[in-house]
Amino acid sequence: MFAITCKGISKSYVNKKQTTKALRDINLEVNSSELFGLIGPDGAGKTSLMRILATLILADIGIATVDGSDVVRDFELIRKKIGYMPGRFSLYQDLSVAENLEFYASVFNTTVNENYELIRDIYVQIEPFKNRRAGALSGGMKQKLALSCALIHRPKVLFLDEPTTGVDAVSRIEFWEMLKRLQAKGMTIFVSTPYMDEASLCDRIALIQNGRLLAVESPANIRSEFAGQLWSVRSKNMSRLMKDLKEWAIASSAFSFGDSIHLSIKGQRISASDINNYLSVFGHQQIEAQQIEASVEDCFMQLMSNE
Amino acid sequence: MRNIITIVRKEFAQFFRDKANIRMLLVMPVIQLLILPLAADYEVKNIKLALIDHDHSPGVNQMIQKITSSGYIHLVAYESDYKDALRLFEQDKADIMIEVPPQFEENLIRNNEASISVSVNAVNGARASIGGQYLQKILQDYNMDIRLKWIQFPRFNPIPLVQVESAYWFNPHMNYKQFMVPGILVILLTMVGANMSALNFVKEKELGTIEQINVSPIQKHEFIIGKLIPFWIMGQVVLSIGLLIAYLVYGVVPVGNIGLIYLFSSFYLLVVLAFGLLISTFVQTQQQTMLVSFFFMMIFILLSGLYTMIDSMPAWAQMITKLDPIAYFVRVNRMVIMKGSGLSDILPDIGIMICMASALISWAVWNYHKRS
Numbered sequence: 001m002f003a004i005t006c007k008g009i010s011k012s013y014v015n016k017k018q019t020t021k022a023l024r025d026i027n028l029e030v031n032s033s034e035l036f037g038l039i040g041p042d043g044a045g046k047t048s049l050m051r052i053l054a055t056l057i058l059a060d061i062g063i064a065t066v067d068g069s070d071v072v073r074d075f076e077l078i079r080k081k082i083g084y085m086p087g088r089f090s091l092y093q094d095l096s097v098a099e100n101l102e103f104y105a106s107v108f109n110t111t112v113n114e115n116y117e118l119i120r121d122i123y124v125q126i127e128p129f130k131n132r133r134a135g136a137l138s139g140g141m142k143q144k145l146a147l148s149c150a151l152i153h154r155p156k157v158l159f160l161d162e163p164t165t166g167v168d169a170v171s172r173i174e175f176w177e178m179l180k181r182l183q184a185k186g187m188t189i190f191v192s193t194p195y196m197d198e199a200s201l202c203d204r205i206a207l208i209q210n211g212r213l214l215a216v217e218s219p220a221n222i223r224s225e226f227a228g229q230l231w232s233v234r235s236k237n238m239s240r241l242m243k244d245l246k247e248w249a250i251a252s253s254a255f256s257f258g259d260s261i262h263l264s265i266k267g268q269r270i271s272a273s274d275i276n277n278y279l280s281v282f283g284h285q286q287i288e289a290q291q292i293e294a295s296v297e298d299c300f301m302q303l304m305s306n307e
Numbered sequence: 308m309r310n311i312i313t314i315v316r317k318e319f320a321q322f323f324r325d326k327a328n329i330r331m332l333l334v335m336p337v338i339q340l341l342i343l344p345l346a347a348d349y350e351v352k353n354i355k356l357a358l359i360d361h362d363h364s365p366g367v368n369q370m371i372q373k374i375t376s377s378g379y380i381h382l383v384a385y386e387s388d389y390k391d392a393l394r395l396f397e398q399d400k401a402d403i404m405i406e407v408p409p410q411f412e413e414n415l416i417r418n419n420e421a422s423i424s425v426s427v428n429a430v431n432g433a434r435a436s437i438g439g440q441y442l443q444k445i446l447q448d449y450n451m452d453i454r455l456k457w458i459q460f461p462r463f464n465p466i467p468l469v470q471v472e473s474a475y476w477f478n479p480h481m482n483y484k485q486f487m488v489p490g491i492l493v494i495l496l497t498m499v500g501a502n503m504s505a506l507n508f509v510k511e512k513e514l515g516t517i518e519q520i521n522v523s524p525i526q527k528h529e530f531i532i533g534k535l536i537p538f539w540i541m542g543q544v545v546l547s548i549g550l551l552i553a554y555l556v557y558g559v560v561p562v563g564n565i566g567l568i569y570l571f572s573s574f575y576l577l578v579v580l581a582f583g584l585l586i587s588t589f590v591q592t593q594q595q596t597m598l599v600s601f602f603f604m605m606i607f608i609l610l611s612g613l614y615t616m617i618d619s620m621p622a623w624a625q626m627i628t629k630l631d632p633i634a635y636f637v638r639v640n641r642m643v644i645m646k647g648s649g650l651s652d653i654l655p656d657i658g659i660m661i662c663m664a665s666a667l668i669s670w671a672v673w674n675y676h677k678r679s
Contacts, residue, residue: 054522055522056518056521056522076524079522079523079524080524082522084518084519084522086515086518086519088515088518089515090514090515090516090517090518090519091516091519092317092321092516093514094321094324094325095317095320095321095324099317099320103313103317104519104523106309106313107310107313107520107523107524107525108523108524109309109524133324149519
């Protein structure tokens with residue numbers, strides 16, 4: 001049985017006379033005990049999909065199930081067996097760490113002790129501050145508390161909406177390690193993120209853009225499906241370089257990636273010297289060109305331009 | 308039930324966490340009750356009189372003495388030119404102008420009649436009408452005095468003398484505090500109840516904490532009831548503080564059974580809290596809540612009969628007061644505290660409160676969606 005299924009889910013928001021299509025015909029299946037990533041830029045529809053699955057909003061059309069229960073008909077059942085962590089910190093800031101945890105345990109008809117083993121790894125890190133108000137915690141600590149509260153009733157499926165947005169690099173790595181450990185305990189985790197570099201940490205990912213799924217695959221498969229060659233190019237004058245590469249007839253795309261430019265070539269194979277020759281004509285100096293493996297972000301850009 | 312207790316405990320924890328809340332709950336009623344009943348006083352005192360005397364006779368002197376001896380009216384200017392007095396009038400330095408024509412006393416003795424002109428500054432309507440009435444009454448007395456003094460009476464009293472004696476029931480000394488305190492108690496309870504419940508609910512929306520509640524198995528009626536109970540209790544606490552101050556400071560002791568006040572307030576608080584909740588289901592931010600609740604409070608308070616009598620409002624306004632919960636409690640409070648009304652007297656009002664509360668709570672529950 002799949003932990004999550006979506007069939008033909010569409011959702012649009014009507015604001016005055018303007019209709020925004022947030023989701024268009026989403027079809028998706030998430031396996032049990034899978035760490036599944038929903039990856040896309042801001043405004044792609046990640047939160048809308050997450051909220052439909054968490055029974056917070058209704059889809060216009062389409063059927064979705066979570067742990068075998070229909071999100072419309074059996075929403076009360078679903079609310080008992082999912083954990084949901086919204087993108088925005090939404091615990092009671094004026095209650096202490098311990099009070100928040102006890103409150104959510106009590107809301108789900110359980111106690112902190114009953115499921116302490118599940119959250120121990122995470123909670124021990126914030127336990128020294130358990131009498132501190134949640135609002136006075138640092139960003140990373142808030143994150144851990146929110147995760148503890150979402151886990152306290154031992155949910156079968158965990159929904160995390162951009163849990164690492166605004167969290168520092170070290171805490172992000174820690175956070176993903178925690179997710180891995182939870183997954184090892186048999187939990188299905190559905191996590192959304194705008195960071196492409198986190199994609200490789202998921203078992204499978206769905207790339208979403210403008211409310212449409214571009215691909216649903218394992219990160220490795222997505223990378224291997226990159227069409228053509230990918231080059232990382234640098235030169236002394238980067239802004240000129242960008243312009244010149246974009247205008248190259250055989251280049252299918254060129255976009256800046258960190259401190260270099262990723263150039264993708266489709267339909268023919270070239271070598272580093274071809275690039276050198278082409279760029280020298282424009283007077284570029286200190287040209288470095290290296291063929292590289294496509295990252296998820298490169299694939300995303302390619303899929304997006306294919307749309 | 309267990310969920311409701313969880314919510315109630317959470318609400319109390321949050322409430323007492325913030326010391327400002329406790330201060331507000333205790334200090335606000337004390338200050339309001341100390342200031343408002345003393346300030347909201349209908350007695351018109353210190354009416355300023357400007358006199359324009361063209362006669363300068365002992366008769367005028369006598370009249371002025373009569374007028375000022377009442378203590379309500381003070382002579383602030385004694386002019387001989389109308390223009391000077393008018394200027395004072397225009398500058399609000401005088402409320403009433405009396406112009407005594409030349410030969411006032413002479414005419415009075417010779418012709419048995421004399422006229423003076425009285426002008427009243429009516430910018431403040433209440434002050435003008437009450438001040439004018441005082442003056443008229445004093446002048447009548449004065450009139451009577453001189454007639455008795457100067458007129459040779461025939462065998463029978465030529466003036467039919469019907470003296471009207473008034474007795475003021477339930478408040479024999481016309482003590483305005485007795486009248487205002489019960490009303491202001493109601494306003495207090497309303498402000499605390501409606502604002503606190505509305506703000507509390509909207510705060511959850513604003514901070515996003517409602518999201519976590521919405522995905523939880525808590526039913527919406529459990530959530531709403533769990534939120535109403537703490538504020539209901541706090542409302543009763545505020546009422547008790549208010550009654551205590553009414554007794555300690557103003558010596559207001561309910562003539563009727565104090566239990567009736569609590570009985571009524573139990574239902575009244577439900578109406579007010581539900582009203583606050585209802586507002587909160589329509590707005591998104593605490594700022595909007597304050598504006599909307601201020602709007603309704605304004606109307607409810609001014610139409611409640613606290614400051615102006617409902618009986619003297621136009622018929623359509625009286626219809627609106629039927630929907631004003633404050634009007635019911637103000638009346639019931641005055642009935643019980645001043646008149647000593649019993650349960651049977653306020654039963655219809657309790658009935659109306661129950662109807663209002665059920666309607667508002669159902670509306671609030673219906674309008675609060677756990678999902679959209």
